[in-house]
Amino acid sequence: MATPRDAPRLTRIRYVGDGLVMSAIFTFDFNGGCFVTVLASPTDEAGGEALVPADYQFDESIEGKILTELTDLTWGTVEEVMTKKKEIKRLEQQLGELVADVCRPTMHRLMHTPIPEAQTLEDYLYPQTYMLQVVTDSAGDNLACRTLDGPGHAGVPELHPPISDERLRGMGLDLEATDIPVVKPPQIILNRRLQGFVWKVTIDGEEMICKVSIDAFEYAIGDELAAYLKIRSARVKLRVPELKGIVQSHRGVIGILLGYIPHKHHNLRALLAETSTAVSSETTTELRYKWAAQIRGTLEELHSLGILWRDIKTDNVLIDENGDAVVLDFGGGNTMGWVDPDKYGTMEGDEQGLLKIMKALEVGI
Ligand SMILES: Nc1ncnc2c1ncn2[C@@H]1O[C@H](COP(=O)(O)OP(=O)(O)OP(=O)(O)O)[C@@H](O)[C@H]1O
Ligand SMILES: [Mg+2]
Numbered sequence: 001m002a003t004p005r006d007a008p009r010l011t012r013i014r015y016v017g018d019g020l021v022m023s024a025i026f027t028f029d030f031n032g033g034c035f036v037t038v039l040a041s042p043t044d045e046a047g048g049e050a051l052v053p054a055d056y057q058f059d060e061s062i063e064g065k066i067l068t069e070l071t072d073l074t075w076g077t078v079e080e081v082m083t084k085k086k087e088i089k090r091l092e093q094q095l096g097e098l099v100a101d102v103c104r105p106t107m108h109r110l111m112h113t114p115i116p117e118a119q120t121l122e123d124y125l126y127p128q129t130y131m132l133q134v135v136t137d138s139a140g141d142n143l144a145c146r147t148l149d150g151p152g153h154a155g156v157p158e159l160h161p162p163i164s165d166e167r168l169r170g171m172g173l174d175l176e177a178t179d180i181p182v183v184k185p186p187q188i189i190l191n192r193r194l195q196g197f198v199w200k201v202t203i204d205g206e207e208m209i210c211k212v213s214i215d216a217f218e219y220a221i222g223d224e225l226a227a228y229l230k231i232r233s234a235r236v237k238l239r240v241p242e243l244k245g246i247v248q249s250h251r252g253v254i255g256i257l258l259g260y261i262p263h264k265h266h267n268l269r270a271l272l273a274e275t276s277t278a279v280s281s282e283t284t285t286e287l288r289y290k291w292a293a294q295i296r297g298t299l300e301e302l303h304s305l306g307i308l309w310r311d312i313k314t315d316n317v318l319i320d321e322n323g324d325a326v327v328l329d330f331g332g333g334n335t336m337g338w339v340d341p342d343k344y345g346t347m348e349g350d351e352q353g354l355l356k357i358m359k360a361l362e363v364g365i
Contacts, residue, residue, distance in 0.1 A: 008035065008107055010096035012159075017044025021064075021071045026099050032119070033111035034127040037099055038148075039063045039134050041071075051133055051148070061136040062143050066095060102134050103145040110147075121201070121210065122185035125160055125249065160197075160213050162252025163222040171226045172233075173246075175253070180232075181245040183257060188247065200260060208244050211331070212255035220331035225256050227307045227330035234305050239298045240327050261320050268317035268325070272360055282323070291317070291325040292363040298327045299354055303347065310345055312353030313338045314360050 008028040015022040021041040028035040040051040042058055058064040073088050074081060081088070110130055131148040168175070175182055183203060188210055191200045201210040213221040228243035247255030264282075265271035268291070271283060295317060302309060309316075309330065316329040334344045338356055343349035358364075 008100040008104060010093075010100065013092050013096070015071075015074065017041065017046040017048060019043035019045040019048075021058075021067050022074075023048045024067060024070060024095075026096055028100060028103070028107065029127070030104075030107040031111040031114050032123060032127055033107065034129040035103060035107050035110075035132055036129060037103055037132040037134055037145075039067055039099070041067050052135070060140065063135060070095070098143070099134050102143045103132055106132060106145045106147065119190050120186050121188035121190060121199075121212070121247070121255075122249075124190060125185060125212065125254075158251070159215050160249070160251070160254045161215055161218050162213070162249070162254050163225065165252070167222050167226075168253060171222075171229050173225075173229060175246070175248065178246075180243065181257075182248050183245045185247065185249050188257075194266075197255075201257075203245070203257070206244075207260040209241065209258040209260055210247060210255055211258070212247060217331070217333065220333065221255060224329070224331040225253070227302075228256065228258075230305050230307055231302075236301065236305070238301050238327075239294055239325060240302075261318050261326050263318045263320050265319060267315045267328075268319060269314035269360075271319055272314060282319075287323060288361045289363050290323075291319070292358055292361050294325040295327060295357055296354060298325075299350060302327075303350070308345060308347070309350050309353070310339075311335060312350055312357065314357055317357070 008030040010026060011029055012027040014025045014027075016025060017023050019041065020043045023041045023044040023046065024039045026037045026039070028037065038048075038051065040048040041064070042049040042052050042056065052058070059068075070088075070091060073084055073091065076084075107130075111128065133146050133148055134143050135146065136142070137144040187203055189202045190210075191202055191207070193199050194209070197212045197214050199210045201208055211221065211224065225243075225246070228240075231238055231240060232243050241258035241261055243256060244259050245257035246253055247257060265274070265279075271279065274283075299309060299312075307330065309327065311329055311331065311333040313335050315335070316327065318326045318328055320326055332345070334341065339349040339353045343352055
């Protein structure tokens with residue numbers, strides 16, 4: 001259940017522009033609102049100049065010094081920036097706290113009511129959004145917060161991109177004609193966040209899993225939907241969750257709904273890592289051989305439908321409440337240590353991952 005938060009939570013920092021010093025945009029969650037807060041550099045070539053007064057002395061300003069320090073740190077080759085990663089993170093964190101402190105009274109004034117307990121996917125993904133700017137006050141010795149009109153500097157980031165119409169057509173999905181329920185974010189009540197953008201949700205009283213797109217892995221949700229649609233149209237019963245619905249926001253298709261698989265352990269990796277004697281009866285040799293056969297069989301069936309698992313690992317296997325293995329997560333992603341990068345996304349890669357799962361299950365091959 002979502003709990004009201006009394007402190008702004010920094011969710012993201014972006015740098016914009018291409019000038020000498022970049023602007024930085026801090027995004028905060030507060031009381032269910034989203035606050036996109038800019039520290040503007042007039043040299044950022046992305047609109048920073050429009051945000052500062054004509055006689056503005058950037059170099060003398062507090063934000064000027066902060067942005068110059070940040071830009072200096074984040075400037076350089078990828079290797080150079082990597083070596084400074086810790087320092088950058090520390091500075092960003094510190095700045096996030098400073099910016100949050102400056103903006104807290106404004107955030108409180110604009111969003112003074114804590115989020116309701118039954119938060120919907122709509123509340124979470126598309127909160128009321130305000131644009132703020134943090135700028136040195138006219139006396140020149142303190143930072144102040146001011147509200148900006150409209151979406152402002154470089155706009156609000158699109159964090160949950162929709163699957164393109166072209167891709168949906170490629171999957172043979174016609175939203176007008178499909179018999180798969182198409183569900184809107186306000187109908188989806190969030191119960192618990194399981195991981196990243198995966199929640200346990202309730203829709204019309206039924207518990208399900210909801211997964212939505214994220215900009216950093218733009219293609220993942222489309223890949224996953226395509227896999228589930230193939231399984232569904234093959235009308236075969238596989239040891240995978242059932243596709244229960246498609247999530248359509250005002251932007252388009254951004255997520256999928258899956259049948260909830262009741263389970264005790266977060267995934268097979270977590271179960272195998274348990275050393276307590278309490279679970280030894282849950283991982284007997286007999287059970288492990290059964291799971292090995294179920295996983296191998298499921299992978300063969302997926303392959304026969306032309307679906308690759310790709311992100312094959314014990315994290316993506318659930319043991320359900322009947323003690324049977326269920327295969328999850330067709331969104332791609334390659335986790336270090338499972339499939340060699342040059343084999344990823346091939347049959348050979350899936351075979352390599354399967355061998356590692358068998359090894360983790362200690363079943364011999
Ligand atoms: N159908 C389901 N029923 C019950 N639990 C599920 C179901 N699908 C996923 N989960 C739980 O959510 C976790 C994450 O799901 P999944 O692996 O599909 O997402 P992910 O893409 O790995 O997320 P991230 O991208 O954040 O790593 C699983 O390990 C499992 O604990
Ligand atoms: Mg996963």
